[in-house]
Amino acid sequence: MSEIARQGPSAVYIKPTSGLAALNLGDLWAYRELVWFMVWRDVKVRYKQTLLGMLWAVIQPVLTMVVFNFLFGKVAKVPTDGVPYPIFAYTALLPWGLFVTALNQGSRSLVAHNNMITKIYFPRLILPLSSVLAGLVDFAIALIVLAGLMAYYRVHVSLVTLWTLPLFLLLGIITALGVALWLSAFNVRYRDVNHALPFITQIWFFLTPVAYAATVVSEKWRLVYSLNPMAGVVNGFRWGLLGAGSGPDAALWVSVTISLVVLVTGLFYFRSMERTFADTI
Amino acid sequence: MATAIEVEHLGKRYRIGVAQTRFRYAMLRDSFSAALQAPVRRLRSIVAGRGPGNGPSVEASEYIWALDDVSFELQEGRVLGIIGRNGAGKSTLLKILSRVTEPTRGSVMVRGRVGSLLEVGTGFHPELTGRENIFMNGAILGMKRAEIAAKFDEIVDFSEVSQFIDTPVKRYSSGMYLRLAFAVAAHLEPEILVVDEVLAVGDAEFQRKCLGKMGDVAQQGRTVLFVSHNMSAILRLTQEAIMLNKGRMARRGPTQEVVDYYLSSGQAQAGERIWQDAEISPGSAPFTPLSLRLKDRRGKVVDTVRSTEPIHLEFAYRLDAPVSGLRVGFYLSTMRGDYVLTSFDTDEPVMFEQHAARSAGNYVSRCEIPADLFNDGRYSVGVNASSFGVRRYFQDESALAFTVDISGAPGTQWPEPRQGPVRPRLQWQIEKVG
Numbered sequence: 188m189s190e191i192a193r194q195g196p197s198a199v200y201i202k203p204t205s206g207l208a209a210l211n212l213g214d215l216w217a218y219r220e221l222v223w224f225m226v227w228r229d230v231k232v233r234y235k236q237t238l239l240g241m242l243w244a245v246i247q248p249v250l251t252m253v254v255f256n257f258l259f260g261k262v263a264k265v266p267t268d269g270v271p272y273p274i275f276a277y278t279a280l281l282p283w284g285l286f287v288t289a290l291n292q293g294s295r296s297l298v299a300h301n302n303m304i305t306k307i308y309f310p311r312l313i314l315p316l317s318s319v320l321a322g323l324v325d326f327a328i329a330l331i332v333l334a335g336l337m338a339y340y341r342v343h344v345s346l347v348t349l350w351t352l353p354l355f356l357l358l359g360i361i362t363a364l365g366v367a368l369w370l371s372a373f374n375v376r377y378r379d380v381n382h383a384l385p386f387i388t389q390i391w392f393f394l395t396p397v398a399y400a401a402t403v404v405s406e407k408w409r410l411v412y413s414l415n416p417m418a419g420v421v422n423g424f425r426w427g428l429l430g431a432g433s434g435p436d437a438a439l440w441v442s443v444t445i446s447l448v449v450l451v452t453g454l455f456y457f458r459s460m461e462r463t464f465a466d467t468i
Numbered sequence: 469m470a471t472a473i474e475v476e477h478l479g480k481r482y483r484i485g486v487a488q489t490r491f492r493y494a495m496l497r498d499s500f501s502a503a504l505q506a507p508v509r510r511l512r513s514i515v516a517g518r519g520p521g522n523g524p525s526v527e528a529s530e531y532i533w534a535l536d537d538v539s540f541e542l543q544e545g546r547v548l549g550i551i552g553r554n555g556a557g558k559s560t561l562l563k564i565l566s567r568v569t570e571p572t573r574g575s576v577m578v579r580g581r582v583g584s585l586l587e588v589g590t591g592f593h594p595e596l597t598g599r600e601n602i603f604m605n606g607a608i609l610g611m612k613r614a615e616i617a618a619k620f621d622e623i624v625d626f627s628e629v630s631q632f633i634d635t636p637v638k639r640y641s642s643g644m645y646l647r648l649a650f651a652v653a654a655h656l657e658p659e660i661l662v663v664d665e666v667l668a669v670g671d672a673e674f675q676r677k678c679l680g681k682m683g684d685v686a687q688q689g690r691t692v693l694f695v696s697h698n699m700s701a702i703l704r705l706t707q708e709a710i711m712l713n714k715g716r717m718a719r720r721g722p723t724q725e726v727v728d729y730y731l732s733s734g735q736a737q738a739g740e741r742i743w744q745d746a747e748i749s750p751g752s753a754p755f756t757p758l759s760l761r762l763k764d765r766r767g768k769v770v771d772t773v774r775s776t777e778p779i780h781l782e783f784a785y786r787l788d789a790p791v792s793g794l795r796v797g798f799y800l801s802t803m804r805g806d807y808v809l810t811s812f813d814t815d816e817p818v819m820f821e822q823h824a825a826r827s828a829g830n831y832v833s834r835c836e837i838p839a840d841l842f843n844d845g846r847y848s849v850g851v852n853a854s855s856f857g858v859r860r861y862f863q864d865e866s867a868l869a870f871t872v873d874i875s876g877a878p879g880t881q882w883p884e885p886r887q888g889p890v891r892p893r894l895q896w897q898i899e900k901v902g
Binding site: 197 | 568579
C-alpha cells in the first residue's frame with residue numbers, strides 16, 4: 188500500500204452529472220473481481236439450508252417438462268417438428284429458465300442489496316450483472332440432465348449447428364440483462380416492479396415458443412412474433428442443438444436488434460438513475 | 469505536501485420527505501397523479517402572472533439543502549475533525565466523499581482510496597463462513613484478492629475468531645461478528661480514512677478499538693476525517709476541525725477554537741442541551757422544554773463523568789397552562805440503543821400527590837444519579853413529558869450524551885473490559901465454610 192502512496196494515488200473527481208451520464212465502463216473493469224465474488228456468493232448461498240441443494244436446479248425444469256409432456260404432448264398433442272415431446276420441451280425450458288431467473292434476480296438485485304448501496308461506493312452495474320450471470324451455474328447443471336435425456340430417447344445432437352448454441356445463449360443473457368437494467372433501476376424508485384414481475388414473466392412465457400413450436404405461428408405474424416427476442420433465443424437454441432424446426436431467418440436479426448437496443452438504452456437509463464440510488468432506495 | 473481532499477462549493481439537495489422518511493418510496497400512481505396535476509399547476513402559475521421557472525416556484529419549498537456551499541481543503545496526512553448537531557450535514561458530507569451519493573452542486577477532488585469505518589460488515593452474508601466473508605467483504609471494499617490473501621492471517625488474528633473461521637457467521641455472537649467485520653475494514657488501509665463515530669455501533673470496547681485504529685492510521689501519515697459528538701475524542705485526536713451548521717460551514721480552525729465556539733453557540737450536545745423555539749413542535753404545547761444539563765457534584769456542566777461520583781440531571785421546562793397528571797423524566801440508553809433505565813419525577817406516590825397537577829410557570833425537575841452505577845462507555849439521555857394514559861407532550865430520544873470514565877471503579881485493577889452497562893459496587897463477603 189505504501190508503494191502506491193509513494194507513487195501518488197490517482198485523484199478522483201466527484202461532480203454532479205446530468206443528462207445522459209457517461210457509461211464509465213472502465214470503473215466496472217477495475218471492479219471485475221467483485222463481479223466474480225458476487226456470482227460466487229449467489230451460487231454458494233442459493234441452496235444453503237435446503238434439503239435437496241443443487242438438485243433444485245434440475246428438479247424445476249424436469250418437473251415442468253413432465254407436466255408439459257402430459258398437457259401439451261399427450262393431451263393437446265402439439266406438433267414438435269418430429270422431436271420427442273420431453274426433449275422438445277426441455278431444450279426450450281433450459282434457456283427460458285435461465286432467462287427467467289436472470290430477469291427476476293437481476294430486477295430485484297438493487298433493492299435486495301440496499302445496505303451496500305447506501306453505505307459504500309462500487310459500480311452499481313455489478314449488482315444486476317452478477318445476478319444475471321449467477322443463473323448460468325443452474326443452467327450448466329440442468330444441461331447435464333439434458334444429455335441424459337437425449338441418450339435415453341436416442342436423439343442425436345446436430346453437430347453442424349452446435350456451434351451456434353453459445354451465441355443464442357449470449358442473446359438470451361443480453362436480453363435478460365437489458366430488461367433487468369431497466370426494471371432494477373425502476374424498482375429503486377417504484378416498487379411496482381415487484382408486483383409486475385410475475386405477471387410479466389407469465390405473459391412473456393406464452394409469447395415464447397417453449398411449450399409449442401414457433402412453426403405454429405402463421406407466416407404473416409412471424410415478423411411481429413420475432414419482436415420478442417426470447418422467441419429467437421428459444422427457437423434458435425432448439426435448432427442449434429437438435430437441428431429441428433425452421434432455424435434462424437431474417438426475423439432473428441429483428442430479435443438481435445431489439446435486445447441490443449434494450450441493453451444499450453438500459454445501460455444509459457441505469458447510469459442516469461444511478462446517482463440518486465442511495466437517496467431514493 | 470499534496471492536497472488530499474479539495475471540496476469546492478459543495479451542495480446536496482434532498483427532497484423533503486425523501487430525506488426524512490428514507491425508507492418510503494414512491495408508488496407509480498403518486499407520480500401519475502403528480503403528472504396529472506402538473507399542467508394544472510403550471511397553468512395556474514401562468515394565470516397568476518408568474519411564468520414557469522421564475523418567482524417562488526412550488527419546487528423550491530419541497531427541497532432542503534442538507535449541504536450548502538461548503539468549501540475546504542485538506543493536506544495529506546492531516547486529521548480533520550467534523551462537528552455539528554444532528555442534521556448539520558456531517559453524514560451527507562461523508563457520503564459524498566465516499567461516493568455513495570452524488571452532490572447536487574460543486575465538486576470534490578479526492579486523492580486516493582477512501583475507506584470508512586462506518587461500512588463495517590457491509591456485504592456480509594450470514595450463510596457464508598468467516599473465511600468466505602473476509603474475501604467477500606474485502607472485495608466489496610475495493611481490495612484485490614491478492615491483497616486480501618496477503619493480509620488474511622493478520623485480519624484473523626485481529627478479529628480473535630480464528631477458531632470459528634470456517635463456521636458460518638450466522639452462528640457467531642454479535643460481538644464476534646462485529647470484531648470480524650471491523651478487522652476487515654481496519655485492514656483496508658485506504659489513503660483517506662473516514663470515521664463516523666455517530667453511526668458507529670458496538671460496545672465501549674469496540675469503540676475504543678475504532679479510535680485506537682484511527683490513531684494508528686493518523687500516525688502513519690494518512691489522511692483522516694473524524695466525525696463525532698464526543699468533544700474530548702475530537703480534542704484528543706485532531707488538530708484542526710470544521711463545524712457545520714444547517715448544511716453550511718460555520719467555522720474552521722484549530723480544534724480547540726472550533727470546539728469552544730461550538731460549545732458556546734448553544735448547540736453542543738456535550739453535557740448540555742438547549743432547545744431552540746424552532747426545534748419544538750407546536751403539538752407539545754403547553755409544555756415547552758428549555759434545557760437539559762448534566763452536572764457533576766460541584767455543579768459544573770460536564771460531558772465526561774466519573775463513575776465513582778454521583779451526577780445530577782436537570783431538566784428545565786415551561787408550562788404555559790396548568791397541566792394535571794404530569795410526569796417528567798428521562799431514559800438512559802447505551803449508544804447501541806439498549807435501554808439502561810427509565811425514571812420519572814413523580815414515580816414516588818408522595819411526589820405524585822404533591823406535583824401531579826402543576827400550574828403555569830417555569831420548572832426544573834432534577835435528580836441525582838448515584839455513584840457506582842455505570843460501566844465505562846458513552847450513554848444517551850432521552851427526555852419525556854407526559855400524562856400517563858392521556859397524552860405525551862414532549863419526547864426527545866437523544867437529548868444529550870455523556871461519557872463515563874471508570875478510573876477508580878471496582879475491578880479496574882484488572883485491565884479487561886467488563887460486560888454490561890452497569891458496574892455497581894457490590895458488597896461481597898467471603899467465608900470459609902469447610
